[in-house]
Amino acid sequence: MWSSRKEAIIEMSSVEISAASANAPSLPMKGVWPTIRSYILWQHERGTLHYDIMVTLILIFIFFSPRVLHFNDAPGSSSHPAGIVVSSDGAGGLLYQIDGSALATGNSAISDKLLQVIEPISGGVTIIRYEPVPDSEGRVKEYRVWVKRTQ
DSSP: OHHHHHHHHHHHHHHHHHHHHHHSOOOOOSOHHHHHHHHHTTOOOTTSHHHHHHHHHHHHHHHHHHHHSOOSOOOOOSSOTTSEEEEEOSSSSEEEEEEGGGSOOSSSOHHHHHHHHHHHHHSSEEEEEEEEEEOTTSSEEEEEEEEEEOO
């Protein structure tokens, strides 16, 4: 009795497996170019093996192309194009590092020139103090300026 049931179950399961495999779509193995063409034209449904392969290739390109291809999109120097770097001085004020070449030449005082550079960036400010920073040859490389905003 058990043996006949086992045989019946085995026969039914083999029938179901062969029927399922007969109805499954087979992929033609004609060549690589039709498959590449179908990838380019995005002809595969979601959830299929080819769809997963396409998505994986896209993700590989996105994450690994910046390491291999150089897009020349790295940020430049951290300073402002006019040679101005602004940071907090820790006491509620601002510290400006201004390139010495950013100051306009003229007869006015250095503090007035510094204000002309700083006010378009921060608005109304008063200079607390400033100091020139010389380079190795004694020329002024930059100015450090401590300012407070006026209310």
